[in-house]
Amino acid sequence: MILSVQGLEFSYPSNKVLKDVSFSIKKGECLAILGTNGTGKSTLLKCINRILKPQKGAVLIDKSDVQKLNQTDLAKRIGYVSQSNQSFRTTVFDTVLIGRKPYIKWDVTEKDLNIVNRAIEMLGLQEYSLRYIDELSGGELQKVIIARALAQEPKILMFDEPTSSLDLKNQLEVISIIKDVVKNKKISALVTIHDLNLALRFADKFILLKESKIYAAGGIEIMTSHNIESVYSVPVKVENLSSRMVVVPI
Numbered sequence: 001m002i003l004s005v006q007g008l009e010f011s012y013p014s015n016k017v018l019k020d021v022s023f024s025i026k027k028g029e030c031l032a033i034l035g036t037n038g039t040g041k042s043t044l045l046k047c048i049n050r051i052l053k054p055q056k057g058a059v060l061i062d063k064s065d066v067q068k069l070n071q072t073d074l075a076k077r078i079g080y081v082s083q084s085n086q087s088f089r090t091t092v093f094d095t096v097l098i099g100r101k102p103y104i105k106w107d108v109t110e111k112d113l114n115i116v117n118r119a120i121e122m123l124g125l126q127e128y129s130l131r132y133i134d135e136l137s138g139g140e141l142q143k144v145i146i147a148r149a150l151a152q153e154p155k156i157l158m159f160d161e162p163t164s165s166l167d168l169k170n171q172l173e174v175i176s177i178i179k180d181v182v183k184n185k186k187i188s189a190l191v192t193i194h195d196l197n198l199a200l201r202f203a204d205k206f207i208l209l210k211e212s213k214i215y216a217a218g219g220i221e222i223m224t225s226h227n228i229e230s231v232y233s234v235p236v237k238v239e240n241l242s243s244r245m246v247v248v249p250i
């Protein structure tokens, strides 16, 4: 297991958001974290990434407790793409280069530059490389932030709604890049996502959160109409279309 989340509980001052959340993922796996708005998906990622401190429970990466890691070691283990992006006035290239910060001791090396260029190419950002990020569209900026997380070369990539500002083509491209990186580099990804059909395209494992708890967790077998209806309160059909499972609201 690369990541093990054990009995996590988290409350904001006025509300309890996570109750006894436990799960684990292996190398090479993509996990989709699903659930309605406000159910605690982003809070869960922030507890894993130590942005928030859970009141109970533990998060272990390769058996190391994240609470005990220093900032550099944490950054080598987790790359996190949040819903809100930074807005410093830097170029695309420099923004992606920031992903190498945990590895740079004195100077940027040839290896760092190659990794940055590869991440920029993967996301198809070559022509924007020298543009300032405040001159990009929301979708272009989203891809830059994803490239920065890839350049960080972490063991676990975490994305909070990575496709929310992307058009259909870019949604499919980004999802397939994440999946390829995870398989090829034998790392893991945790992705919160509202589009169930996109989740079904890329994820190996699924967590359905409901009322602060894990309602169901497992492989594609848990993505039943019964479970989805119970979590989202919408009648759906789960069908096979061209050898792919799809969720259709009815």
Ligand SMILES: Nc1ncnc2c1ncn2[C@@H]1O[C@H](COP(=O)(O)OP(=O)(O)OP(=O)(O)O)[C@@H](O)[C@H]1O
Binding pocket: 012, 013, 014, 015, 017, 035, 036, 037, 038, 039, 040, 041, 042, 043, 044
């Ligand atoms: N800083 C905060 N202080 C207090 N409550 C918060 C804070 N951030 C989030 N919450 C509340 O915690 C709950 C979970 O929020 P969270 O952002 O984790 O949900 P989510 O599942 O990611 O939602 P969405 O799908 O809308 O992004 C919500 O009720 C939200 O209002």
